Amino acid sequence: MTTCSTGVPLGSRELAVTLCRDPRQFAALEEPWNRLLKRCPTATPFQSHAWVHSWWLSYGREGRLRILLVRRAGELVGVAALMLVHRPLPLLVPLGGSITDYFDVLVDERYAAEVVPALARGLHQAARGAVVDLREVRPGAAVEALAEAWPGSVDTLADSACAEFPVVPFDELVKRMPSAGAQRTRAKVRKIDALGIEEHRVSEHEVPETVRTLLRLHEKQWRGRGVTPEHLRPRFAEHLTRATRRMVRAGDARLTEFRLDGQVVAATVTLMSPGLSGGYLYGADPDLRTRKVDVATMLLRHEARHAQAEGRGVLSLLRGSEPYKNHWRPETVVNRRFLLARASHSPLLRLHGSQVTGRERAVSARREALPAARDWRNRINEWRADGARR
Incomplete structure (x- = not known):
């Protein structure tokens, strides 16, 4: 041997x-x-x-x-x-x-x-x-x-329980909701588009700066509301930066900035394999609330579009049963x-x-x-x- x-x-x-x-x-x-x-x-x-x-x-x-x-x-x-x-x-x-x-x-x-x-x-x-x-x-x-x-x-x-969706056009996910909720969601999408929020796919060399921005926004959005302590520690930032950079290079991760008037107002990291696309962590500026931007809708539309375009098998919101996920009627996988x-x-x-x-x-x-x-x-x-x- x-x-x-x-x-x-x-x-x-x-x-x-x-x-x-x-x-x-x-x-x-x-x-x-x-x-x-x-x-x-x-x-x-x-x-x-x-x-x-x-x-x-x-x-x-x-x-x-x-x-x-x-x-x-x-x-x-x-x-x-x-x-x-x-x-x-x-x-x-x-x-x-x-x-x-x-x-x-x-x-x-x-x-x-x-x-x-x-x-x-x-x-x-x-x-x-x-x-x-x-x-x-x-x-x-x-x-x-x-x-x-x-x-x-x-x-x-x-x-743990995980929320998963079939990889279908975003409008098909909206149709899974009750009619009143679907109507509100379409109005939120029109609001996002009217504001002109732009998506920027981050290159390997931009990863360190964008991860810093993502974690800063993540801390800001959860401040005073029970942020996961590990997400604020330097070792987590080091790991997420290093892993995301390598995975972006290999095509196993996507790091995206959402920009409004030239400023980064949200960022999200998506981890990918042939059979699965998962939104891992995001950060969003709380000031988006004053503009009535529904961040969950913006991110799910983003994830659904790319999962379909890339031919992934499943779109996952990963672990956790937060109430906002259930509004979309996902499949709960334990x-x-x-x-x-x-x-x-x-x-x-x-x-x-x-x-x-x-x-x-x-x-x-x-x-x-x-x-x-x-x-x-x-x-x-x-x-x-x-x-x-x-």
Whole structure:
């Protein structure tokens, strides 16, 4: 079995299966990784080398990298990008963390029947005493086949809900709304067009400046209304700039400025794979409200136009069930969480699973038991919806 000096060989006679722990080897995998990405129909933009490697540079911890690599005649045909954590139990978790909306393993569709069992065996050996905790797995992902081939214990839980739309002309999306809502939306579109808001597709070299502008506008629009703290941290800005620049270069991301009278009043980053186009993050000047610009309508029209023109399979608003999304009557798609352990009937798996469900139940119980907390949650959702609509 062939392997490389920086990998740990794992058992497979037909394929070379290695465990990469070396960040330098990880960095050098960009070209074969991206070739594999194109041969994996279930992959989302969050499995691109640009995204996961940039995330590792900003968030990774020394000695924790665990990337399972499967090669066939020297060609990369399978990847599971993970890291080791202790929370407090030892876990193997996906690279990408909480700022990543979808996880999947990469499997070359030409050799799936060979690669999936090899990934399962290699990961089973690499897990040692850890539970493999794979969050935010989109329905239909290759992880589902991996779980079926897993030789140990498997448990599944519901994870985040995502809003998705078919890739159709924007007017078809408007028709999904009640007639009164559709009429209001068409009036909002006429208002946007009458103001002369222009779209500018940002080049690779313009990415750093536009990301700074996007994050500044994002902070401004959510100021005092529960902004996600991570979006304000320097490490997130570094990651988003680095990843977006590489993905724009590769055609896996689109960064767009919306300009009014020569000034950037909104910006959005869209991440793309052949099967999916997802609006990841946007920022908008709150002054647009005074001009009665519906930012959600402007952005959804933008995303729908480009997803159709580029032939994407699905238009996703990614995770979250904010009220403004529901006005468009999207399909709600629930991600799943896969918990894998080496031993059958693993007590470690049961313990971790009970901790996960216990935390979720505790959060739900607090929300239901405390009317004040529930009221504040509703107010925050209403503020967010209002900010997105205006």
